[in-house]
Amino acid sequence: MLNPGAVKTLPRLNLAGLERQGSSLPLALFRMAFGLLMFISTVRFLAMGWVNEFYLVPQVHFTYFGFGWVKPLPAFGMYLVFALMLVSTLLITLGLYYRISIIGFFLLFSYLELLDKSFYLNHYYFVSLLSFLLIFLPPHKSLSLDACLGRTRAANTVPLWTHQIIKLQLALVYFFAGIAKLNPDWLFQAQPLRIWLRANTDLALIGGFFDFFWVALLMSWAGMLYDLCIPFLLFWRKTRPFAYLAVIAFHILTALVFPIGMFPWIMLVSTLIFFDERDVLRLTRVLPFLSPKQVRTYPSRAAARLPLISSILLGFFFMFQIGLCLRHFAYPGNVLWTEEGYRFSWRVMLAEKTGQVLFTLKNNDTGENWLVFPSEYLSPQQQKQMSFQADMILQFAHFLRDGFEKSTGDDISVFAEAYVSLNGRPSQLYLDPGQDLAKLSYDLAPRAWILPFFKSSY
Amino acid sequence: MKIRIPLFLCLLIVSLSHAQSGFDRHAMLENIALNVVLPCHERFVQAAIAFEEATERLASSANLAKLETAQAAWKTAGSSWAHCELFQFGGLEIMILHNQINKRPNLTQIANAINSDTELSSAFIESQGSSMKGLAAAELLLFSEQGNDAVLNQLQNERQRQFLLALAQNLSAKAQELVAYWSPTAQDYASKFAAADGADGSTKGSINMTMNQLISLLEQINREKLATPLGGTEAGGTARPETAEAYLSQSSSERIVANLEGAISLFTGANGLGIDDYLDSMDQGLLASQIIDQLDAAREALQDLGSLEDAVVNNPERVSQIFNVLKNALVLTSVDAANQLGITVTFNDADGD
Missing domain, CATH: 1.20.1420.20 (M75 peptidase, HXXE motif)
Structure with a gap:
């Protein structure tokens, strides 16, 4: 409901409860943990040598639709981006120059993610979303250098909506990840968990069980129920401690079994935001230095209402995310197979997919044919990702077309012979091998040249 | 949640009393x-x-x-x-x-x-x-x-x-x-190697390496040792026997035969346990035998071929047939078997999902 009295000055959304205040500590702790984790993540990225391997070595980059203009910088520039990102993560952790640091981090991190979809990870997308949200929140009102130095007015309380919106974001991730698991492979074949567990039977204590189908099936269902229920169990105070124990158990297990990098740690830290006022009070009893000396509210009660423009923006922000999650309904076929609408929709660990693709080029002016092995041009990671994703195969075909048309001045056709295997099924031809990819445009329309998926098995 | 704790306890207890099952x-x-x-x-x-x-x-x-x-x-x-x-x-x-x-x-x-x-x-x-x-x-x-x-x-x-x-x-x-x-x-x-102290400290590390080497060899044979001398990787497509691996000694086909023998022995474990047995333990015996058949067929065809350097000029269709057999072997290995084994067909350990 709009507050008519405020419309003439600064329009504000006055939804019941949104102006309620809560301790600023959870948000401040969240900021510190987020900053620290992003610092570790960035250091890890550098230490792995991935700046060079992902951004500098490859001669081709698979950009996202509409973001073809995003290009990697030369080596110095790329390392500068990482250096600035390191600084911003430290400043976020310390709460110094918070607003500019979080804006900087969001822009730099998102720039890196937009460079090449071969390196797309769901949790990178999550980090981008979270850092965008954090731009609008006041997590630097306590436990921050900004507050200590008087750069911002210190406050013990912040509007509760600033907590709720992060919870909403997390709930959305879990919920759609749970919905995505409602597919026959996951629920009845226990795939791809069956494959991944079988490959980890040497894991201490529980590894011996991973050979059994019923264990994979049980874990698939537990994972699905976990994703669907955990946001609600975390929201509800009575179940919260147990739910958080489940969060710990779930993410530690996934960290042990799967090579998913920082994801479990990001979720472990992020879900801490569900602990509320009373939990914080308990914390301040254990750690008295965190307890407020005098109560300061941020901002004033009236200003705590969400500005209309921000609420519209945030409304769009969430609607857009939900739209992305549902966009696969606009495409025919199985989304696990076609991958049309797969990214940015919390389809986490749903597919064990492998592929192999060989390109044949034809010079239409001279009639000459020749083969192109993608390994001549792509890094192993790029090659792996491209081999089972039609949009990337199309992009690479266009890269080949453009390169050879430029060097020969002739008309070039590009054909792909691609074989893909999904969740333990035998490989099958993925694309129409007779389709000239050079003549197709790269757009978001359904790709009729992806061959139908046959649900056979060995 | 109420189900989860007993479930994990149950898993833990039974696993402690249970030796590792399945394939060794x-x-x-x-x-x-x-x-x-x-x-x-x-x-x-x-x-x-x-x-x-x-x-x-x-x-x-x-x-x-x-x-x-x-x-x-x-x-x-x-x-x-x-x-x-x-x-x-x-x-x-x-x-x-x-x-x-x-x-x-x-x-x-x-x-x-x-x-x-x-x-x-x-x-x-x-x-x-x-x-x-x-x-x-x-x-x-x-x-x-x-x-x-x-x-x-x-x-x-x-x-x-x-x-x-x-x-x-x-x-x-x-x-x-x-x-x-x-x-x-x-x-x-x-x-x-046996303890897999190679890539990631688990047996998956060595199996990853083994499969990746196998895949890499098959691609190398097809791309560098067959397609390139055939002239298949360049517009114009004229044979280039001088690019064969052992052109001066005219022994390129013997080399590839030996490459494939190495691949077969690695896959089958010679007379002991190999990747084929591992696949068999997952009810993928058919896939394992298809891979062996393709590798064997390519090896035999190369043995019968004589000089590869001559064949790319005088009998390119036969070399192309061998290329296609190995292409099938490559798909079965890098797509089907890799999918079953849950290995990462890549040479780095970038995070997934």
């Missing part, structure tokens, strides 16, 4: 290390020593009989090496060692060394880069497009013979280094 991957890796990889390298050492001895006789004085003996010994060493070529497991030092044994040579550098005053010894070769070492460098001195008279003529130059001997001595030393690297009585990489 450790035993498979141990078998591959001790009964496939190590014997292969030991045979390569024997072949390298035989080549060194033949070269010693040639170095004292060159004649046709000695040259032919040395050439035959070189071919045997080349095939023995090709058999082991895909066992490039371990760190950077093994990659360097493999390069030192067989990498495309630099003819100019070799000619410069021969024409200089430097003492030509195994130590000199050791101090040089990979492009002046190994089997491929020796091929340049032992074979010629103009025939053996031309080679003998070249070998009248004593420094040419000295260089050849130094190459053979260095090759034999490198072969022995490889055996020492794997041998349980020396550096014992075999144990590390």
Whole structure:
């Protein structure tokens, strides 16, 4: 409901409860943990040598639709981006120059993610979303250098909506990840968990069980129920401690079994935001230095209402995310197979997919044919990702077309012979091998040249 | 949630009282290390020593009989090496060692060394880069497009013979280094491999490496050893036999046959447990036998082919057929088997999902 009295000055959304205040500590702790984790993540990225391997070595980059203009910088520039990102993560952790640091981090991190979809990870997308949200929140009102130095007015309380919106974001991730698991492979074949567990039977204590189908099936269902229920169990105070124990158990297990990098740690830290006022009070009893000396509210009660423009923006922000999650309904076929609408929709660990693709080029002016092995041009990671994703195969075909048309001045056709295997099924031809990819445009329309998926098995 | 805690406790308790079930991957890796990889390298050492001895006789004085003996010994060493070529497991030092044994040579550098005053010894070769070492460098001195008279003529130059001997001595030393690297009585990489102390500290590490090497070899054979000499990777498509792996010695097909024998022995574990048994334990026996059939079919076809260098010019359809058989083997390995085994077909450990 709009507050008519405020419309003439600064329009504000006055939804019941949104102006309620809560301790600023959870948000401040969240900021510190987020900053620290992003610092570790960035250091890890550098230490792995991935700046060079992902951004500098490859001669081709698979950009996202509409973001073809995003290009990697030369080596110095790329390392500068990482250096600035390191600084911003430290400043976020310390709460110094918070607003500019979080804006900087969001822009730099998102720039890196937009460079090449071969390196797309769901949790990178999550980090981008979270850092965008954090731009609008006041997590630097306590436990921050900004507050200590008087750069911002210190406050013990912040509007509760600033907590709720992060919870909403997390709930959305879990919920759609749970919905995505409602597919026959996951629920009845226990795939791809069956494959991944079988490959980890040497894991201490529980590894011996991973050979059994019923264990994979049980874990698939537990994972699905976990994703669907955990946001609600975390929201509800009575179940919260147990739910958080489940969060710990779930993410530690996934960290042990799967090579998913920082994801479990990001979720472990992020879900801490569900602990509320009373939990914080308990914390301040254990750690008295965190307890407020005098109560300061941020901002004033009236200003705590969400500005209309921000609420519209945030409304769009969430609607857009939900739209992305549902966009696969606009495409025919199985989304696990076609991958049309797969990214940015919390389809986490749903597919064990492998592929192999060989390109044949034809010079239409001279009639000459020749083969192109993608390994001549792509890094192993790029090659792996491209081999089972039609949009990337199309992009690479266009890269080949453009390169050879430029060097020969002739008309070039590009054909792909691609074989893909999904969740333990035998490989099958993925694309129409007779389709000239050079003549197709790269757009978001359904790709009729992806061959139908046959649900056979060995 | 109420279900989860008892569930985990239950899993924990039963697992503690339960030995590891199913396929014994450790035993498979141990078998591959001790009964496939190590014997292969030991045979390569024997072949390298035989080549060194033949070269010693040639170095004292060159004649046709000695040259032919040395050439035959070189071919045997080349095939023995090709058999082991895909066992490039371990760190950077093994990659360097493999390069030192067989990498495309630099003819100019070799000619410069021969024409200089430097003492030509195994130590000199050791101090040089990979492009002046190994089997491929020796091929340049032992074979010629103009025939053996031309080679003998070249070998009248004593420094040419000295260089050849130094190459053979260095090759034999490198072969022995490889055996020492794997041998349980020396550096014992075999144990590390079996314990999979390779990529990620689990048995998946060595299985990942094994499958990736197999996939990499099959792609290399198709791309570099077959498609390129066929002229299939360039517009125009004219055969380029000179790009075949062992063009001067006309022994490229023997090399690929040995490559495939190595691949088959790795996949089947020779007479013990191999990847095929592992797949079989997952009810994927059919897939395993399809892979073996394709590899075998390609190997037999190459054995019947004779000279690859001739065939790419005079019988390109037959070479294309072999290419297609190996392409099927590559799909079955890198797509179907990799999917079943849940391995990462990539050479880095970038995070997933």
